[in-house]
Amino acid sequence: MPPDATAAPAAGRTVPFRGGGFAPRLHRGAALVAFAALIAAWQAAASLKLVNALFLPSPLQIAASLYAMAATGELFLHVAASLRRILLGWAFGTAAGLGVGFAIGLFGLVRSIGLPLVSALFPIPKIALLPLFILWFGIGEPSKVATIALGVFFPTAIAAFGAVDNVPKSLIRMAQSFGLPPFDIVRKVVLPGALPGILSGFRISASIALILVVAAEMINAQTGIGALVLLAGSLMQTDQLLAGVVVLSVLGLVISFVLGRLERRLLRWR
Amino acid sequence: MELVVDGVGHAYDDLVALDGIDLEVRDGEILALIGPSGCGKSTLLGILGGLLRPTRGEVRLVGALPPGTLNPFTYVFQDFALLPWRTVEANIALALEHHSLGAAERRAAIDEVLALTGLADFRAALPKQLSGGMRQRVGVARALAARPAVLLLDEPLSALDAQTRDLLMEDFERLWAQRRITAVYVTHNLDEALRLADRVVVLSRRPGRIREIVTVDVPRGARSMAALAGLHERLWRTIRDEAASADREIAADAA
Numbered sequence: 001m002p003p004d005a006t007a008a009p010a011a012g013r014t015v016p017f018r019g020g021g022f023a024p025r026l027h028r029g030a031a032l033v034a035f036a037a038l039i040a041a042w043q044a045a046a047s048l049k050l051v052n053a054l055f056l057p058s059p060l061q062i063a064a065s066l067y068a069m070a071a072t073g074e075l076f077l078h079v080a081a082s083l084r085r086i087l088l089g090w091a092f093g094t095a096a097g098l099g100v101g102f103a104i105g106l107f108g109l110v111r112s113i114g115l116p117l118v119s120a121l122f123p124i125p126k127i128a129l130l131p132l133f134i135l136w137f138g139i140g141e142p143s144k145v146a147t148i149a150l151g152v153f154f155p156t157a158i159a160a161f162g163a164v165d166n167v168p169k170s171l172i173r174m175a176q177s178f179g180l181p182p183f184d185i186v187r188k189v190v191l192p193g194a195l196p197g198i199l200s201g202f203r204i205s206a207s208i209a210l211i212l213v214v215a216a217e218m219i220n221a222q223t224g225i226g227a228l229v230l231l232a233g234s235l236m237q238t239d240q241l242l243a244g245v246v247v248l249s250v251l252g253l254v255i256s257f258v259l260g261r262l263e264r265r266l267l268r269w270r
Numbered sequence: 271m272e273l274v275v276d277g278v279g280h281a282y283d284d285l286v287a288l289d290g291i292d293l294e295v296r297d298g299e300i301l302a303l304i305g306p307s308g309c310g311k312s313t314l315l316g317i318l319g320g321l322l323r324p325t326r327g328e329v330r331l332v333g334a335l336p337p338g339t340l341n342p343f344t345y346v347f348q349d350f351a352l353l354p355w356r357t358v359e360a361n362i363a364l365a366l367e368h369h370s371l372g373a374a375e376r377r378a379a380i381d382e383v384l385a386l387t388g389l390a391d392f393r394a395a396l397p398k399q400l401s402g403g404m405r406q407r408v409g410v411a412r413a414l415a416a417r418p419a420v421l422l423l424d425e426p427l428s429a430l431d432a433q434t435r436d437l438l439m440e441d442f443e444r445l446w447a448q449r450r451i452t453a454v455y456v457t458h459n460l461d462e463a464l465r466l467a468d469r470v471v472v473l474s475r476r477p478g479r480i481r482e483i484v485t486v487d488v489p490r491g492a493r494s495m496a497a498l499a500g501l502h503e504r505l506w507r508t509i510r511d512e513a514a515s516a517d518r519e520i521a522a523d524a525a
Contacts, residue, residue, distance in 0.1 A: 168351075170347060170349055170351045171351055171353060173321055173351070174345070174347060174351035175364070176321060177319060177321055177341075177343070177344065177345045178341055178344070178364065178365045178412075178416060179341050179368065180364070180367075180368055181368060184367075184368055188353075188364065188367075189353065192353070192355045193353075193355075269354050269355040269356075269396050269398065270354070270398075
């Protein structure tokens with residue numbers, strides 16, 4: 001029967017909306033409020049003597065300890081020593097990881113040899129090799145830097161060859177069709193195309209460098225955040241121990257911030 | 271200058287994609303390659319430009335290249351193949367950077383193709399800021415900047431909507447009226463082929479063989495639907511028969 005154009009709209013129910021959720025959005029300031037609330041609760045628990053200050057020093061005690069170490073310059077000595085090791089180890093590990101990762105991504109023979117090798121060695125906890133590195137490089141700086149470099153190498157290599165693999169083949173064929181020499185194709189197409197994956201790898205490798213520097217500094221180091229934490233723990237100076245942990249957390253945040261800025265600058269085209 | 275395809279065949283391992291293709295692409299003509307899906311049109315185009323090595327036969331360039339040719343066989347790709355991190359201008363420059371051109375000459379070449387494709391106001395834009403049609407214009411501009419002897423277009427309009435396709439076909443017609451560029455145009459769209467090409471090569475279902483070569487003898491300016499109706503009907507029947515046979519074979523293989 002044809003619809004009657006003059007009839008009033010039929011009564012009925014509104015179609016229910018079912019498309020909500022699964023699109024998490026950031027709430028500005030929520031993290032700051034939650035963080036402040038946590039510290040306030042912690043401070044309140046300490047001030048009310050609900051927890052033993054030796055087992056869990058209050059935020060104010062930790063801040064005082066940080067201030068005291070900063071005033072004497074001790075804090076900067078430790079931070080500088082750790083940063084130097086991180087930067088050196090990360091730079092060596094990243095350079096080698098990028099080189100090997102690109103070679104695995106670009107050359108069949110290197111891939112055939114390198115891929116199983118990297119897969120086999122990646123899961124080894126690198127800190128387990130520190131005693132071996134001490135034998136090879138001595139107890140000083142080189143063994144610590146080598147541990148960090150090795151830890152950084154594997155995730156960087158894996159991220160690099162994965163990123164090279166993900167560069168659209170159509171772009172490489174396009175560059176070939178215009179007669180670009182192979183080196184130009186790598187420089188102008190593969191490298192920028194792989195950059196997002198490489199930068200994601202940097203986030204992981206930077207975190208690994210931070211973990212490994214602390215572990216390495218716990219073995220015969222006089223300076224560094226790891227040495228500070230270990231010494232404070234031995235002397236039951238838990239406020240200093242947690243001050244060291246806070247510094248590590250801040251270092252992690254700074255590294256993440258720097259990498260975030262780098263990504264935003266280099267990947268504006270996305 | 272002529273491109274001669276001599277007994278070309280191609281197989282992907284055991285899968286024969288093309289078989290016994292003999293063909294010449296004449297100087298200044300637009301040759302359309304059409305056929306059912308999987309008939310090897312894009313494979314043949316890849317072989318013509320040296321991106322794929324034929325399993326059998328060869329492709330020869332006969333005669334001298336046009337003066338000033340930088341990249342004799344230049345592709346326009348279905349998915350545009352633009353570098354997303356480069357601006358329009360820098361994408362076009364990619365085709366020129368490895369040639370020994372002075373900065374002024376390179377700049378002039380880029381300006382010329384930007385003007386020709388109506389992109390002069392978008393030179394600093396990134397691909398993500400452009401519509402599909404504009405992106406393909408960048409692909410065409412980049413190809414023209416390389417001063418090709420033969421333009422190889424691989425379904426250049428198939429990723430675009432109907433209106434944009436129509437506008438770009440007008441662009442192609444205008445371009446070919448201004449510049450006599452030899453072109454091989456792969457498409458699965460018979461209307462496109464009949465509107466743009468001088469000759470249409472119909473390929474059979476896989477393995478692709480030449481089923482028919484048709485000259486479109488209606489002047490490009492007068493190619494109305496009515497003028498092309500007879501040819502359209504005949505070619506469509508051929509292509510439809512090939513496509514239907516291909517479907518039947520696939521179904522029989524799967525059974």
